[in-house]
Amino acid sequence: MKRLLTSSTLALAAMVGTASADDISACLITKTDTNPFFVKMREGAEAKAAELGITLSSYAGKVDGDHETQVAAIETCIANGANGILLTASDTSSIVPAVQQARDAGLVVIALDTPLEPINAADMTFATDNFLAGELIGQWAAAALGDDAANAKIAMLDLGVSQPTVGVLRDQGFLQGFGIDLGDPNKWGDETDPRIVGNDVTAGNEEGGRKAMENLLAKDPSINVVYTINEPAAAGAYEALKSFGRENEVLIVSVDGGCPGVADVKDGVIGATSQQYPLLMASKGIEAIAAWAKDGVKPQATDGKDFFDTGVALVTDHPVDGVSSVDTAKGADLCWG
Amino acid sequence: MTQSDNFEVAAGNAKPEIASFEDQEKGLVARFHHALHTTPALVPLIVLLAAVVVFGLILGSKFFSPFAMTLILQQVQIVGIVAAAQSLVILTAGIDLSVGAIAVISSVVMGQFTFRYGVPPVVSIACGLAFGTAIGALNGWLIARMKLPPFIVTLGMWQIVLAANFLYSANETIRSQDIAKQAPLLQLLGAKFKVGGAVFTLGVVLMIVLVLTLAYVLKHTAWGRHVYAVGDDPEAAELSGVNVKKVLISVYALAGLICAFAGWALIGRIGSVSPTSGQLLNIESITAVVIGGISLFGGRGSILGTMFGALIVGVFTLGLRLSGADAQWTFLLIGALIIAAVAVDQWIRKVAS
Numbered sequence: 001m002k003r004l005l006t007s008s009t010l011a012l013a014a015m016v017g018t019a020s021a022d023d024i025s026a027c028l029i030t031k032t033d034t035n036p037f038f039v040k041m042r043e044g045a046e047a048k049a050a051e052l053g054i055t056l057s058s059y060a061g062k063v064d065g066d067h068e069t070q071v072a073a074i075e076t077c078i079a080n081g082a083n084g085i086l087l088t089a090s091d092t093s094s095i096v097p098a099v100q101q102a103r104d105a106g107l108v109v110i111a112l113d114t115p116l117e118p119i120n121a122a123d124m125t126f127a128t129d130n131f132l133a134g135e136l137i138g139q140w141a142a143a144a145l146g147d148d149a150a151n152a153k154i155a156m157l158d159l160g161v162s163q164p165t166v167g168v169l170r171d172q173g174f175l176q177g178f179g180i181d182l183g184d185p186n187k188w189g190d191e192t193d194p195r196i197v198g199n200d201v202t203a204g205n206e207e208g209g210r211k212a213m214e215n216l217l218a219k220d221p222s223i224n225v226v227y228t229i230n231e232p233a234a235a236g237a238y239e240a241l242k243s244f245g246r247e248n249e250v251l252i253v254s255v256d257g258g259c260p261g262v263a264d265v266k267d268g269v270i271g272a273t274s275q276q277y278p279l280l281m282a283s284k285g286i287e288a289i290a291a292w293a294k295d296g297v298k299p300q301a302t303d304g305k306d307f308f309d310t311g312v313a314l315v316t317d318h319p320v321d322g323v324s325s326v327d328t329a330k331g332a333d334l335c336w337g
Numbered sequence: 338m339t340q341s342d343n344f345e346v347a348a349g350n351a352k353p354e355i356a357s358f359e360d361q362e363k364g365l366v367a368r369f370h371h372a373l374h375t376t377p378a379l380v381p382l383i384v385l386l387a388a389v390v391v392f393g394l395i396l397g398s399k400f401f402s403p404f405a406m407t408l409i410l411q412q413v414q415i416v417g418i419v420a421a422a423q424s425l426v427i428l429t430a431g432i433d434l435s436v437g438a439i440a441v442i443s444s445v446v447m448g449q450f451t452f453r454y455g456v457p458p459v460v461s462i463a464c465g466l467a468f469g470t471a472i473g474a475l476n477g478w479l480i481a482r483m484k485l486p487p488f489i490v491t492l493g494m495w496q497i498v499l500a501a502n503f504l505y506s507a508n509e510t511i512r513s514q515d516i517a518k519q520a521p522l523l524q525l526l527g528a529k530f531k532v533g534g535a536v537f538t539l540g541v542v543l544m545i546v547l548v549l550t551l552a553y554v555l556k557h558t559a560w561g562r563h564v565y566a567v568g569d570d571p572e573a574a575e576l577s578g579v580n581v582k583k584v585l586i587s588v589y590a591l592a593g594l595i596c597a598f599a600g601w602a603l604i605g606r607i608g609s610v611s612p613t614s615g616q617l618l619n620i621e622s623i624t625a626v627v628i629g630g631i632s633l634f635g636g637r638g639s640i641l642g643t644m645f646g647a648l649i650v651g652v653f654t655l656g657l658r659l660s661g662a663d664a665q666w667t668f669l670l671i672g673a674l675i676i677a678a679v680a681v682d683q684w685i686r687k688v689a690s
Binding site: 034211214239269 | 529
């Protein structure tokens with residue numbers, strides 16, 4: 001019995017020894033684990049981690065905006081001796097001290113999808129260029145309308161009143177792409193162009209999209225262009241337009257490229273959407289942590305940008321001159337969620 | 338039996354004035370106070386009408402039209418239905434934090450049963466309604482039989498149901514176009530009809546019929562009076578022969594069923610089955626109940642008040658949006674309304690001295 005105990009203790013010690021010797025471990029911290037975008041992100045990270053033999057621990061806030069759980073997760077990762085953290089922050093500025101603590105402890109911290117404030121608080125950001133994503137659908141909408149773009153009536157369905165950066169970038173990108181003068185590019189709603197009927201918030205879901213669309217239609221029933229923050233909001237806006245009998249006269253554009261969204265583009269609910277690639281963000285992130293653990297190399301930003309651009313593509317079945325796009329068949333191959 | 342022991346006769350001999358309440362004429366304020374005391378739905382009704390008039394004066398025909406008025410009804414239908422369930426629970430001096438989660442999971446059950454298992458839509462809807470009722474009944478059982486506080490039970494149930502909802506649905510949305518093609522029955526409550534410029538949906542009709550029915554039931558049936566009695570003083574109710582436990586379980590089960598109907602209406606409203614919708618329904622329903630003048634201490638208030646409460650929130654939301662105000666102002670004003678409503682409630686409670 002005593003020998004058995006000793007040998008198993010030895011075996012245990014040996015296991016612990018190898019675990020700490022050359023194993024690389026990484027953490028993935030997302031806003032929630034329910035949003036298909038983050039589910040896909042986790043799948044991408046898990047696949048890449050398995051491929052490279054990296055131990056991955058995943059954490060998520062309970063709801064979007066759950067800051068405390070994310071801080072606790074960062075602390076857990078430091079305590080576990082992880083080599084790096086992939087983070088989509090719920091509160092981009094308040095999380096900075098916790099991120100700094102991790103970097104001081106020798107971890108590489110990579111922000112996925114959502115840049116921190118300031119952006120250089122993380123070692124690198126792997127994200128969609130949300131301004132470009134907005135710009136593409138703005139250019140497409142303007143080109144699709146042709147000469148009528150000068151008299152367009154535009155509804156802007158944004159994310160939330162707190163104006164998260166992602167929402168602002170997409171909104172302002174769309175307006176710039178459409179050819180509307182921006183006020184302060186760091187916030188939406190301060191434009192004076194009479195073509196904008198109004199801004200309303202959707203929380204990025206169907207119910208919010210429908211209500212916001214109804215409110216703006218009550219303000220001006222002649223709206224003919226609708227910008228939406230994401231595809232669920234677009235689906236809600238479409239329901240509102242349908243109940244007004246105007247679904248065939250209005251152009252809806254969106255951003256995300258989720259599978260239901262691409263199907264909506266195919267069915268003509270959404271005119272065009274800018275597709276982003278969460279799977280790529282996560283797998284690139286895992287590779288970067290592996291490189292950091294092995295050689296101490298930090299990832300580099302894309303030329304001319306302060307983050308690593310994981311790319312964006314315009315998905316539409318009605319391509320226009322001057323804006324490159326892919327069709328819905330290709331979009332469906334690459335979609336997430 | 339002596340004359341003095343014969344209570345019936347003794348009571349009959351007593352002068353009727355001994356046990357009567359006098360409505361003393363004390364001027365306008367006191368009479369108003371008395372009217373509010375006897376008709377609890379009056380305050381929210383006055384606020385609602387005042388809000389409509391004020392926004393109508395500011396915004397003119399854009400707001401004061403059959404179209405905008407019925408749009409408000411469409412926008413509050415889900416909250417209105419859920420708030421009716423919440424009213425029942427709060428009348429028993431309880432609270433139900435799981436209402437929104439029950440509504441959402443019921444809609445997910447209706448959708449997934451149809452699309453994942455190929456169950457006919459009629460059966461899926463019945464399953465969804467039964468599922469909501471079962472969760473409500475479980476809440477009631479834990480509260481009545483296990484003597485757990487309603488706040489704790491429904492706080493836990495809220496998390497359980499929401500997590501189960503995400504796990505079961507994998508957070509996948511069922512698209513509106515697919516539902517319209519394969520199971521239009523799921524969207525039934527979103528069907529609309531026009532009366533002049535006014536647009537109604539079956540969901541709106543459901544809300545109004547539900548509230549009127551519940552108002553009648555609460556006022557004129559034994560079960561309804563028992564709900565009030567249990568909320569006012571459960572021990573006194575027990576001593577008077579009310580089966581308190583049975584009443585409580587039936588109230589929570591009925592609330593679950595009503596929430597499941599709200600889930601069905603939700604599919605009609607947003608077209609799709611979306612597991613992420615309805616996140617704030619519990620708070621919004623409690624807001625409507627409080628603004629509607631139902632006492633959180635139970636036993637007092639009217640379900641009509643709740644509907645007015647939900648409509649007040651709807652009028653403020655649309656009115657402020659049409660006048661171009663930042664959406665934050667809506668929250669600020671509704672917060673002020675909640676506190677004002679409770680203050681008025683306290684004032685009404687004070688018996689005129």
